[in-house]
Amino acid sequence: MINNLSRYFKQESLPYSLALYRIGFGILVMFSLARFALNGWIESLYLEPDFHFSYYGFSWIKPIGIYTYLIFLICFCSALFVTIGYRYRYAIIILFLSFTYIELMDKTTYLNHYYLVSCISFLMIFFPCSTYFALDGRKNIKIPQWTIDSLKFLIIIVYIYAGLAKINSDWLIHAQPLKIWLRAKYTIPIIGETLLQKNFSYYLFSWGGMIYDCIIPFLLLYKRTRYFAFFMVIVFHIMTRILFPPIGMFPYIMIFSCIIFFDNGLHKKILDFIRSIFRLKIINDEKFISDPKSFTRNKLVIPVLSLFFLFQIISPLRSILYPGELLWNEQGYRFSWRVMLIEKTGYTTFKVVDNSSNKFQLIDNMEFLTPFQEKQMSFQPDMILEYAHYLGDTFKKRGFNDVSVYADSYVTLNGRPSKRFIDPKVDLYKQKNDLKHKTWIIPIKDDIKSLL
Numbered sequence: 001m002i003n004n005l006s007r008y009f010k011q012e013s014l015p016y017s018l019a020l021y022r023i024g025f026g027i028l029v030m031f032s033l034a035r036f037a038l039n040g041w042i043e044s045l046y047l048e049p050d051f052h053f054s055y056y057g058f059s060w061i062k063p064i065g066i067y068t069y070l071i072f073l074i075c076f077c078s079a080l081f082v083t084i085g086y087r088y089r090y091a092i093i094i095l096f097l098s099f100t101y102i103e104l105m106d107k108t109t110y111l112n113h114y115y116l117v118s119c120i121s122f123l124m125i126f127f128p129c130s131t132y133f134a135l136d137g138r139k140n141i142k143i144p145q146w147t148i149d150s151l152k153f154l155i156i157i158v159y160i161y162a163g164l165a166k167i168n169s170d171w172l173i174h175a176q177p178l179k180i181w182l183r184a185k186y187t188i189p190i191i192g193e194t195l196l197q198k199n200f201s202y203y204l205f206s207w208g209g210m211i212y213d214c215i216i217p218f219l220l221l222y223k224r225t226r227y228f229a230f231f232m233v234i235v236f237h238i239m240t241r242i243l244f245p246p247i248g249m250f251p252y253i254m255i256f257s258c259i260i261f262f263d264n265g266l267h268k269k270i271l272d273f274i275r276s277i278f279r280l281k282i283i284n285d286e287k288f289i290s291d292p293k294s295f296t297r298n299k300l301v302i303p304v305l306s307l308f309f310l311f312q313i314i315s316p317l318r319s320i321l322y323p324g325e326l327l328w329n330e331q332g333y334r335f336s337w338r339v340m341l342i343e344k345t346g347y348t349t350f351k352v353v354d355n356s357s358n359k360f361q362l363i364d365n366m367e368f369l370t371p372f373q374e375k376q377m378s379f380q381p382d383m384i385l386e387y388a389h390y391l392g393d394t395f396k397k398r399g400f401n402d403v404s405v406y407a408d409s410y411v412t413l414n415g416r417p418s419k420r421f422i423d424p425k426v427d428l429y430k431q432k433n434d435l436k437h438k439t440w441i442i443p444i445k446d447d448i449k450s451l452l
Contacts, residue, residue, distance in 0.1 A: 009302065011145040012290060015132035016267035017260060018143055019085075021151065022129035023274070024256045026083030029095065029117060032249045033076045042072060045109055049370050051390055053107040053383050056435060061104040068105075074098050082124075085134020092129070096121040107383065108376045112339050113250035116158065120257075122308065123150055126301050133271055140288045150305060151260045154312065156217040158254075161316045161337035161452075163213030168341075168450035170327065171210065175202035176414035177343035178209075185243055212236055220261040233258045244340065319452065322437050326452075328413055328444040330380060331437065346379030346421060348409035350388060352395045355402040363391060379411045379421070381441050388428035405429040419444065 036042060046052075046063040054061065064071070075098035081091035099121060103114045127147040130136040170176045179202040186192045195201050212232065219229035237251035259267070274280070319332030326333060327342050350363040365374045368390070377383040388405040396403055409422040419442075422428075426440040 009144065009146055012142040013145045013148060014264045014268075014288060015128070015140065015143045016264045016271060017148050018127055018129045019131075019133040020267045020270055021257075021260055022085065022088075022124070023083055023133070024259070025120060025124070026079045026081075028249065028253055028256060029079040029099065029121075030076055030083065032117075033072055033079065035249075037069075037072060042069060044370070045372070046105055049106070049373060051368055051373075051387075052105060053373070053377070053386055055104055055107050056382075056433070058104045061101060063105050071098055071101060075102060082129075085130040085136050088130035088134060088136050089125075092121060092124050096125060108373050110334055111248060111250070112337060113248060113253050115335055116250070116253060119154060119308075119312070120151070123154065123305070126305060133275075142288050142290050148260060150309075151257070152221075153309065155254075155257050155260070156221075157309075157312050158337050159213050159217045162339045163210055163215075164452050165316075165336070165338040165341055165450075166206075166210035166213060167452075168327075169448055170414050171206050171341065174414070175199075175206045177341075178202050178205050180343050180415055181244065188242070209236075220258060223263075226261060230258055230262075247340065250339075317452070324437075324441070324443050325446075325448050326450070327448060328411075329438065329441045330382075342414060344379040344411060344413050345375075346409060346411040347418075348378040348384060348407055348422070350391055351406045351408070352391055352400065353404040353406070354395075354400040355404055357401070359400070361395065361400075368394075378409070381422070381438050382433070384409065384422060385428055385431060385433055385438070388431075389433060392429035403429055413444065416444075416446065 046068050047065070052062055075095060078091045078095040078098060081087055082095055096118065099114075100118045103109075103118055127150075128141065128143050131141045131143060166172070171178075179199075182196045182202055182205065185196050188196065216229055216232060216236075219225040219232070222229075233255055237255050240247060241251040259270075316336035316338075319326045319336065322329065322331040324331070349365070351360055352363060353360040365377075369377065369387070377387050384407055388407060392403045392405045404427040406424055406426070407422045407428055408424050409420065410418045411421040412418045421442060423440045423442055428440070431438075431440060
């Protein structure tokens with residue numbers, strides 16, 4: 001076993017795959033950041049709010065006023081340097097740190113593809129992506145095969161967990177929440193008023209999505225089905241982008257990432273095409289030096305990446321440690337590749353009480369939150385708790401003594417009637433904001449069968 005692993009980590013490959021991936025990944029990140037800035041989202045999401053929801057353990061990461069634009073600029077420039085392969089090692093580290101900082105500034109903006117970009121950029125810190133087709137490249141060196149396989153493995157994890165998460169009774173038996181979403185797409189030309197209003201189409205999309213996620217990695221791995229699988233990748237993700245615009249850059253990132261499953265020959269053809277467009281010259285293009293030790297001298301690389309993948313495998317399973325229905329309480333929901341599984345809306349109001357005088361204040365959420373923040377907070381229990389603590393601290397400063405904060409919250413899940421979500425008798429200000437089970441969430445009585 002040890003000998004087999006030792007031989008595997010000594011295997012080499014031509015550098016075309018990593019070079020192409022470096023270029024495409026950098027361009028996608030630059031496009032995403034430019035899109036974010038041009039749409040005015042930096043100001044509306046990070047500068048306008050007075051309060052920002054934070055991830056557990058990262059409350060110290062906040063927007064820094066007008067200098068938040070500088071973080072985005074640094075991230076954009078580092079992505080540019082990654083693309084052209086200039087000072088690559090420093091550029092990819094800065095890209096990972098700056099992009100992850102942006103991602104962690106406000107929990108309200110959480111999306112799976114932000115997390116995926118952070119994961120990919122972290123992996124690329126340890127990869128020799130600038131040995132070819134890069135400004136850094138002084139000599140063409142072969143790369144370790146495990147670097148390419150690591151990217152493949154991450155994409156496989158994303159797809160498998162996304163597929164397994166869809167094996168639940170709401171998704172497969174009731175076709176929810178797709179039934180809600182697709183019915184609302186009646187304005188889409190041709191299919192909007194016909195196909196998307198038919199009951200069978202909801203089950204077609206639900207079952208098709210689950211089967212696609214579960215089998216596409218294996219079709220990509222198998223050479224005979226790879227081109228068909230990639231065609232399916234393009235069709236599936238372009239369709240999701242058309243039907244669900246809020247999904248953002250995720251479809252494009254997945255389409256591009258799946259190119260890594262192809263052989264070096266295709267990657268070289270794409271790089272040659274890029275070279276012909278920009279009239280680039282690569283010296284000694286066909287001569288590559290074999291140096292298997294050059295990228296494994298740091299003995300921490302393999303252990304660190306092993307821990308990374310162990311986390312990726314275990315983290316999506318942490319929801320089994322919590323009692324109750326995951327889709328309702330969302331304990332262990334984030335960072336687990338559960339993509340577009342639920343349609344939840346809520347209405348949550350708060351009452352702040354001064355127990356020493358029995359004085360109380362009903363809260364107008366618009367005084368403290370933006371409409372987008374209020375919408376996201378209203379059905380996510382950890383955000384409700386964090387906001388309750390913020391209100392308690394705020395009213396302490398305003399002169400309240402012995403403060404208590406209560407929430408009156410109703411939430412609807414996947415088309416169900418609205419139900420009370422938070423125990424209105426529990427003082428949320430006295431509840432700790434930690435990773436333990438939140439006993440003040442009122443359980444949903446419906447039994448949602450699920451594999452994960």
